[in-house]
Amino acid sequence: xxxxxxLRILLVDDQEAFLQIVRQMLRQLGFRNVDVATDGTKxxxxxxxxxxxxxxxxxxxxxxxxxGLQLLQAVRSEPRLAATPFIMVxxxxxxxxxxxxxxxxxxxxxxxxxxxxTLKKKLAGxxxxx
Numbered sequence: 001x002x003x004x005x006x007l008r009i010l011l012v013d014d015q016e017a018f019l020q021i022v023r024q025m026l027r028q029l030g031f032r033n034v035d036v037a038t039d040g041t042k043x044x045x046x047x048x049x050x051x052x053x054x055x056x057x058x059x060x061x062x063x064x065x066x067x068g069l070q071l072l073q074a075v076r077s078e079p080r081l082a083a084t085p086f087i088m089v090x091x092x093x094x095x096x097x098x099x100x101x102x103x104x105x106x107x108x109x110x111x112x113x114x115x116x117x118t119l120k121k122k123l124a125g126x127x128x129x130x
Contacts, residue, residue, distance in 0.1 A: 007055035040066025061090035
């Protein structure tokens with residue numbers, strides 16, 4: 001069964017260019033219901049304040065004042081959000097980073113630069129055929 005293209009997605013990054021690029025990729029894949037947050041604290045406020053839950057979070061790791069890892073930990077500790085699929089995006093592929101993200105409950109991990117093909121494969125692996 002193909003995934004719901006109306007799935008609510010929250011993109012989180014402090015770099016406007018990244019938000020625009022990934023939002024455009026998601027549009028190319030048919031997703032239209034994409035919101036953005038420019039840091040982890042804003043993302044957490046958006047997620048907890050949403051009347052309708054988000055079906056996916058795609059977050060950069062390196063942000064201030066709340067990192068992507070801290071956001072992931074906050075999401076996993078919130079009962080209403082704990083099962084939300086969460087993809088971490090980072091420019092660093094070090095083993096320590098991957099282990100830390102996995103330990104915090106990340107659903108997927110993408111190393112920058114993000115390509116349309118990589119994003120499509122990751123989404124299909126997490127959510128079902130596109």
